[in-house]
Structure formats: C-alpha cells, structure tokens
Amino acid sequence: MERENLTGISEFFLMGLSEQPEQQEVLFVLFLSMYLVTVAGNLLIILAIITDAQLHTPMYFFLANLSFADACFVSTTVPKMLSNIWIQNQVISYSECLSQLYFFMLFVMLEAFLLAVMAYDRYMAICHPLHYILVMSPGLCVFLVSASWVMNALHSLLHTLLMNNLSFCADHEIPHFFCDINPLLSLSCTDPFINELVIFSVGGLAGLVCVLCLVISYTYIFSTILKIPSAQGKRKAFSTCSSHLSVVSLFFGTSFCVYFSPPSTRSAQKGTIASVMYTVVTPMLNPFIYSLRNRDIKSSLRKLIWVRKIHSP
Incomplete structure (x- = not known):
C-alpha cells in the first residue's frame, strides 16, 4: 500500500505562531535573532571548553554535550519556521x-x-568530593552520554513509527510552528490510543527517571550544604549547582506544562507559548546562565576572545 493511501495526505500545513500578515516580519526578525544568538552562544561554550585544558572535567564535559544538544534542538524547529x-x-x-x-x-x-x-555529577562533587575523581571517571562520563544518545534515539524512533501508522484523512493544518506529537495526534482520524499509552508509559517513565534523579540528587545536595558550618562555604557549594538548577527549573517547568497537563486544561495558545519557552528561549538562555554564573566559563571565554583579537589582522 502506498504512503498516500495509508495517511490520506502527503503534506501538512504549519500554521505558525500567528496568521496575521503584519506580524510575520516581526516574528521572522525576532526568531532569527534568537536562533543566531542560541547557536553562537552554545558553540562558544563548546569552543571554550575544548580549548581550555582547565575545563576538561566531567562537569564541563556534560555541559559541552548539553550545549551541543541545545544547538541541535533549536535547529530542528526554528529554521523551518523561518523558511516558511x-x-x-x-x-x-x-x-x-x-x-x-x-x-x-x-x-x-x-x-x-x-x-x-x-545533577548526579553535582551530587558526587558536593556530597562525596573525596570519591569524585574516582567515581566520575572518563569512561563513566562517556558511557552516561552514549547511553543517553542510544536510549533516546530508540525512544524517538518508537514514537515516530507509531505516528507513521496513524491515518490523517482530511484536516492537515497543524496549529503549531513545528511537528510536535500532541498536535499531530489531534489530527489523526484513527484511534491514537496506543500512541497516547506509549507517551504516558514509556515517555512518562523516562521523564520520571530524570525527575527522580534530579530530586534525589538535590535533596542530598541541599542536605549537605546545610551542614556546612560557614556561610561562605555554603555559598561556594551552592554556586556550583545554581546555574544547573536554574536551567532545570526553566526546562522541566515549561515542558511538563505541554506534555503532562490534563487535556481539559490545554489550549493551543498556551501550548504554543510554553513550547516556545522550552524549544527556543531555554536553549538561548542556557549559555548566558552558565557563563554569567560560572567564573571558569567567564575566564575561558575572555581568554578565547582575547586570543582571537590578538591574532586577528
């Protein structure tokens, strides 16, 4: 059976953030600026970590991978919207x-x-500093990142294959600026029960594991920080995880509003705004949060920019 006969359509229409013609130019300039800032900021973080030997530690290895994921994340949705x-x-x-x-x-x-x-890395650094270097070995760091890539590649493939089995018969207007799973399910003319079951079981389990890891890690971290006798020691310990905590709050707060809110409370406008927050705004803010609150990153970026000025004609 051909694909067109299975789905009923061969294309969708992305309705975007606004259907008002006078707002399109403003949206284009705004999101192009945000996209360029996001990609440039995250690439600078990666370059600073690669070029500065002092940043060749587990924490910055994970940060470099997070910056790479952010750059790819925003590149998945924004360029198509700008092109449209x-x-x-x-x-x-x-x-x-x-x-x-x-x-x-x-x-x-x-x-x-x-x-x-x-979060686990910060838990080991603050709660078990004497064992940190031994536990957070290069092998473990590479394994954790590689396992994250493999599991999520399979997880995404599962959802994509299930979506491919649905039929889309008549309405093919997506009230969004990219192909997200919830808007696509709403357009299906076949029962998406299996898809929704997988979202809330497999996707929910993956999200629950991440949240539990975050909650447990920060419970021990805050407990350890409160036991530090000096106020200066508490501030120093908290500063090592404050940037990460800010990014976690922003990312999980907005994404959970989109995917795990009750259907009765959802609206297209609220969902779109929340999606913009975690798909565009959060990846853009991450480099600023980490660079402004991290002395090592700020120092490395200053050295990187200074070297480029010296060698520029």
Whole structure:
C-alpha cells in the first residue's frame, strides 16, 4: 500500500505562531535573532571548553554535550519556521514532518537526560568530593552520554513509527510552528490510543527517571550544604549547582506544562507559548546562565576572545 493511501495526505500545513500578515516580519526578525544568538552562544561554550585544558572535567564535559544538544534542538524547529515565513509557504511534507518529529523528540529527551546526569555529577562533587575523581571517571562520563544518545534515539524512533501508522484523512493544518506529537495526534482520524499509552508509559517513565534523579540528587545536595558550618562555604557549594538548577527549573517547568497537563486544561495558545519557552528561549538562555554564573566559563571565554583579537589582522 502506498504512503498516500495509508495517511490520506502527503503534506501538512504549519500554521505558525500567528496568521496575521503584519506580524510575520516581526516574528521572522525576532526568531532569527534568537536562533543566531542560541547557536553562537552554545558553540562558544563548546569552543571554550575544548580549548581550555582547565575545563576538561566531567562537569564541563556534560555541559559541552548539553550545549551541543541545545544547538541541535533549536535547529530542528526554528529554521523551518523561518523558511516558511520567508517564502510565505506553510507546507511541510509528510516525511519531513516525521523527520522533524523524530529529531525534536531525540533532542528534547536528550536534554532531559543530560540535565539528570549533570545533577548526579553535582551530587558526587558536593556530597562525596573525596570519591569524585574516582567515581566520575572518563569512561563513566562517556558511557552516561552514549547511553543517553542510544536510549533516546530508540525512544524517538518508537514514537515516530507509531505516528507513521496513524491515518490523517482530511484536516492537515497543524496549529503549531513545528511537528510536535500532541498536535499531530489531534489530527489523526484513527484511534491514537496506543500512541497516547506509549507517551504516558514509556515517555512518562523516562521523564520520571530524570525527575527522580534530579530530586534525589538535590535533596542530598541541599542536605549537605546545610551542614556546612560557614556561610561562605555554603555559598561556594551552592554556586556550583545554581546555574544547573536554574536551567532545570526553566526546562522541566515549561515542558511538563505541554506534555503532562490534563487535556481539559490545554489550549493551543498556551501550548504554543510554553513550547516556545522550552524549544527556543531555554536553549538561548542556557549559555548566558552558565557563563554569567560560572567564573571558569567567564575566564575561558575572555581568554578565547582575547586570543582571537590578538591574532586577528
């Protein structure tokens, strides 16, 4: 059976953030600026970590991977939206939509896993500093990142294959700026029960594991910090995880509003705003949060920019 006969359509229409023609130019400039800042900021973080030997530690290894995931994450959705605004065409092909869904889910879950891994890293550094170097070995760090990639690649493939089995018969207008799983399920003319079951079981389990890792790690971290006798010692210990905690709160707070809120409380507008927050705003803010609150990153970035000035003609 051909693909068109199975799905009923060969393309979707991404309705974007606004249907008002006078707002398209503003949206294009705004999201192009945010995209360029996001990619440049995350690449700078990666370059600073690679070039500075003092940053070759587990914490910054995970941060470099998080920055790479952020750059890929935002590149999955924003360029297509900018292209649609520029050429004034809302069409996205069926195969391109499923590809976007796959990579979007890969990077959104990869970010969640990396944030959980970074929480464990901070737990070891603050609660067990004497065992930190022994436990957080290069082999373990590579294994944790590699396992995150493999598990999320399979997880995303599962959702994409299940989506491919659905039929989309008539309505093919997606009230979103990218192919997300919930808007696609709402357009299906077949029962998406299996898809929804997998979202709340497999996806929910993966999210629960990440959240439990974060909650348990920070419970021990705060407990250890409160036992430090000096106020200066408490501030120093808390400063090592404050940036990570800010990113975690922003990312999980907005993403959970989108995927785990009751259907009766959802609205297209609220879902779109929350999606913009964790798909565009959070990856853009992450480099600023880590660079402004981290002396090592700020020092490395200053050295990186200073060297480039010296060697520039």
